[in-house]
Amino acid sequence: MKRSVRITFIVLIVAMAAAVVALRARNGERESRLSAPTTGTTP
Amino acid sequence: MKRFEQLIYIAALALLAVLLFSEGRRSASLDEREGVSAKALYAELSNPQVKVQLVDLRAYDDDGYLDTHVPGAIPMPECDPSKAPEPARERVYSYVTTVLITQDGQSAALEACKQRFAHARVLQGGMDGWSEARLPEDTGDYAPPKNAAGGGCL
Numbered sequence: 425m426k427r428s429v430r431i432t433f434i435v436l437i438v439a440m441a442a443a444v445v446a447l448r449a450r451n452g453e454r455e456s457r458l459s460a461p462t463t464g465t466t467p
Numbered sequence: 468m469k470r471f472e473q474l475i476y477i478a479a480l481a482l483l484a485v486l487l488f489s490e491g492r493r494s495a496s497l498d499e500r501e502g503v504s505a506k507a508l509y510a511e512l513s514n515p516q517v518k519v520q521l522v523d524l525r526a527y528d529d530d531g532y533l534d535t536h537v538p539g540a541i542p543m544p545e546c547d548p549s550k551a552p553e554p555a556r557e558r559v560y561s562y563v564t565t566v567l568i569t570q571d572g573q574s575a576a577l578e579a580c581k582q583r584f585a586h587a588r589v590l591q592g593g594m595d596g597w598s599e600a601r602l603p604e605d606t607g608d609y610a611p612p613k614n615a616a617g618g619g620c621l
Contacts, residue, residue: 425469425472425473429473430472430476433473433476433480436480437476437479437480437483440480440483440484440487441483443487444483444486444487444490447487447490447491447494448490450494451490451493451494451497454494454497454501455497458497458500458501
Protein backbone atom coordinates (compact mmCIF):
# COMPACT_ATOMS: atom_id res chain seq x y z
CA MET A 425 0.00 0.00 0.00
CA LYS A 426 1.24 3.45 -0.87
CA ARG A 427 2.42 5.64 1.99
CA SER A 428 0.05 8.47 1.01
CA VAL A 429 -2.98 6.12 0.99
CA ARG A 430 -2.01 4.77 4.41
CA ILE A 431 -1.69 8.29 5.82
CA THR A 432 -5.09 9.24 4.35
CA PHE A 433 -6.73 6.22 6.01
CA ILE A 434 -5.10 6.98 9.36
CA VAL A 435 -6.09 10.66 9.25
CA LEU A 436 -9.68 9.72 8.37
CA ILE A 437 -9.89 7.16 11.17
CA VAL A 438 -8.45 9.56 13.75
CA ALA A 439 -10.82 12.37 12.65
CA MET A 440 -13.87 10.12 12.76
CA ALA A 441 -12.89 8.66 16.14
CA ALA A 442 -12.47 12.18 17.52
CA ALA A 443 -15.91 13.16 16.17
CA VAL A 444 -17.51 10.06 17.73
CA VAL A 445 -15.88 10.73 21.12
CA ALA A 446 -16.89 14.43 21.07
CA LEU A 447 -20.48 13.65 20.04
CA ARG A 448 -20.77 10.89 22.65
CA ALA A 449 -19.55 13.19 25.38
CA ARG A 450 -21.92 15.96 24.32
CA ASN A 451 -24.89 13.59 24.11
CA GLY A 452 -24.05 12.07 27.48
CA GLU A 453 -23.89 15.48 29.09
CA ARG A 454 -27.21 16.53 27.53
CA GLU A 455 -28.85 13.27 28.56
CA SER A 456 -27.74 13.61 32.19
CA ARG A 457 -28.92 17.23 32.22
CA LEU A 458 -32.32 16.18 30.90
CA SER A 459 -32.72 13.29 33.32
CA ALA A 460 -31.54 15.31 36.35
CA PRO A 461 -34.42 16.34 38.61
CA THR A 462 -35.17 20.04 38.31
CA THR A 463 -35.14 21.57 41.75
CA GLY A 464 -36.08 25.17 42.08
CA THR A 465 -34.73 27.39 44.82
CA THR A 466 -36.21 30.66 45.79
CA PRO A 467 -33.81 33.42 46.60
CA MET B 468 -0.51 -8.79 7.43
CA LYS B 469 0.17 -6.28 4.69
CA ARG B 470 -2.39 -8.02 2.50
CA PHE B 471 -5.15 -7.27 4.99
CA GLU B 472 -4.02 -3.78 5.90
CA GLN B 473 -6.44 -2.04 3.53
CA LEU B 474 -9.29 -4.29 4.70
CA ILE B 475 -8.61 -3.42 8.34
CA TYR B 476 -8.67 0.30 7.56
CA ILE B 477 -11.95 -0.02 5.68
CA ALA B 478 -13.50 -2.06 8.50
CA ALA B 479 -12.42 0.54 11.05
CA LEU B 480 -13.91 3.32 8.92
CA ALA B 481 -17.17 1.41 8.53
CA LEU B 482 -17.37 0.81 12.28
CA LEU B 483 -16.74 4.48 13.01
CA ALA B 484 -19.36 5.50 10.43
CA VAL B 485 -21.94 3.30 12.18
CA LEU B 486 -21.02 4.79 15.57
CA LEU B 487 -21.21 8.32 14.17
CA PHE B 488 -24.63 7.62 12.63
CA SER B 489 -26.02 6.19 15.87
CA GLU B 490 -24.71 9.15 17.88
CA GLY B 491 -26.30 11.48 15.32
CA ARG B 492 -29.65 9.75 15.82
CA ARG B 493 -29.27 10.02 19.58
CA SER B 494 -28.50 13.72 19.20
CA ALA B 495 -31.63 14.24 17.04
CA SER B 496 -33.81 12.49 19.62
CA LEU B 497 -32.27 14.66 22.37
CA ASP B 498 -33.09 17.73 20.26
CA GLU B 499 -36.72 16.65 20.26
CA ARG B 500 -36.78 16.07 24.01
CA GLU B 501 -34.83 19.17 24.95
CA GLY B 502 -36.71 21.69 22.83
CA VAL B 503 -35.47 25.09 21.79
CA SER B 504 -35.17 28.20 23.95
CA ALA B 505 -36.96 31.40 22.95
CA LYS B 506 -33.71 33.25 22.28
CA ALA B 507 -32.25 30.40 20.23
CA LEU B 508 -35.45 30.25 18.18
CA TYR B 509 -35.35 34.00 17.62
CA ALA B 510 -31.77 33.64 16.37
CA GLU B 511 -32.86 30.85 14.00
CA LEU B 512 -35.75 32.92 12.67
CA SER B 513 -33.45 35.88 12.10
CA ASN B 514 -31.27 33.76 9.83
CA PRO B 515 -32.81 33.67 6.33
CA GLN B 516 -30.77 30.54 5.53
CA VAL B 517 -32.63 28.51 8.15
CA LYS B 518 -36.15 27.38 7.33
CA VAL B 519 -38.22 26.76 10.43
CA GLN B 520 -41.96 26.28 10.60
CA LEU B 521 -43.74 27.48 13.74
CA VAL B 522 -46.94 25.70 14.69
CA ASP B 523 -49.01 27.14 17.52
CA LEU B 524 -51.04 24.43 19.28
CA ARG B 525 -52.97 26.76 21.56
CA ALA B 526 -56.67 27.51 21.11
CA TYR B 527 -57.53 29.89 18.29
CA ASP B 528 -59.42 32.33 20.50
CA ASP B 529 -59.02 35.57 22.42
CA ASP B 530 -57.17 33.85 25.27
CA GLY B 531 -54.79 32.01 22.96
CA TYR B 532 -53.52 32.71 19.47
CA LEU B 533 -55.60 35.84 18.80
CA ASP B 534 -54.36 37.50 21.99
CA THR B 535 -50.68 37.05 21.22
CA HIS B 536 -48.49 34.75 19.15
CA VAL B 537 -45.01 34.41 17.75
CA PRO B 538 -44.89 36.29 14.42
CA GLY B 539 -45.37 33.90 11.53
CA ALA B 540 -46.71 31.07 13.70
CA ILE B 541 -49.33 28.88 12.04
CA PRO B 542 -52.31 28.13 14.30
CA MET B 543 -53.25 24.46 14.63
CA PRO B 544 -55.09 23.95 17.93
CA GLU B 545 -54.36 20.59 19.57
CA CYS B 546 -52.44 19.55 16.46
CA ASP B 547 -55.77 19.03 14.68
CA PRO B 548 -55.96 20.56 11.18
CA SER B 549 -59.76 20.59 11.31
CA LYS B 550 -59.55 23.10 14.19
CA ALA B 551 -57.18 25.40 12.28
CA PRO B 552 -58.55 28.45 10.44
CA GLU B 553 -59.07 27.93 6.71
CA PRO B 554 -55.95 29.75 5.38
CA ALA B 555 -53.66 27.91 7.82
CA ARG B 556 -54.70 24.37 6.89
CA GLU B 557 -52.63 24.14 3.72
CA ARG B 558 -49.65 25.92 5.24
CA VAL B 559 -48.46 23.14 7.53
CA TYR B 560 -45.78 20.95 5.96
CA SER B 561 -44.68 17.63 7.43
CA TYR B 562 -41.08 17.59 6.24
CA VAL B 563 -39.99 21.02 7.41
CA THR B 564 -38.17 21.49 10.71
CA THR B 565 -40.98 22.44 13.04
CA VAL B 566 -41.17 24.18 16.39
CA LEU B 567 -44.34 23.49 18.37
CA ILE B 568 -45.66 26.25 20.58
CA THR B 569 -47.88 25.65 23.60
CA GLN B 570 -48.79 28.04 26.40
CA ASP B 571 -46.14 26.86 28.86
CA GLY B 572 -43.91 24.54 26.82
CA GLN B 573 -45.36 21.23 27.98
CA SER B 574 -43.85 18.53 25.83
CA ALA B 575 -47.03 16.45 25.82
CA ALA B 576 -47.82 18.48 22.72
CA LEU B 577 -44.77 17.02 21.03
CA GLU B 578 -46.02 13.49 21.68
CA ALA B 579 -49.40 14.37 20.13
CA CYS B 580 -47.73 15.82 17.05
CA LYS B 581 -44.86 13.37 16.65
CA GLN B 582 -46.67 11.39 13.97
CA ARG B 583 -47.36 14.50 11.93
CA PHE B 584 -43.88 16.00 11.63
CA ALA B 585 -40.60 14.43 10.62
CA HIS B 586 -38.57 16.68 12.91
CA ALA B 587 -40.36 18.62 15.62
CA ARG B 588 -39.13 20.42 18.70
CA VAL B 589 -40.98 22.23 21.46
CA LEU B 590 -40.46 25.88 22.34
CA GLN B 591 -39.08 25.81 25.91
CA GLY B 592 -41.44 27.72 28.18
CA GLY B 593 -43.94 28.02 25.33
CA MET B 594 -45.59 31.36 24.63
CA ASP B 595 -45.00 32.37 28.28
CA GLY B 596 -41.26 31.87 27.79
CA TRP B 597 -41.31 33.85 24.54
CA SER B 598 -43.11 36.76 26.26
CA GLU B 599 -40.79 36.66 29.27
CA ALA B 600 -37.81 36.93 26.92
CA ARG B 601 -39.39 40.15 25.58
CA LEU B 602 -39.23 39.03 21.98
CA PRO B 603 -41.50 40.42 19.22
CA GLU B 604 -45.12 39.29 19.34
CA ASP B 605 -48.06 39.56 17.01
CA THR B 606 -51.79 39.67 17.68
CA GLY B 607 -54.98 38.96 15.78
CA ASP B 608 -55.99 36.57 13.04
CA TYR B 609 -53.58 34.41 11.10
CA ALA B 610 -52.65 35.94 7.77
CA PRO B 611 -50.71 33.72 5.36
CA PRO B 612 -47.60 35.36 3.92
CA LYS B 613 -48.07 36.93 0.51
CA ASN B 614 -46.31 35.21 -2.36
CA ALA B 615 -44.41 38.37 -3.23
CA ALA B 616 -43.21 38.84 0.34
CA GLY B 617 -39.50 38.45 0.92
CA GLY B 618 -37.27 38.23 3.95
CA GLY B 619 -37.98 36.82 7.38
CA CYS B 620 -41.18 36.94 9.35
CA LEU B 621 -39.88 39.16 12.15
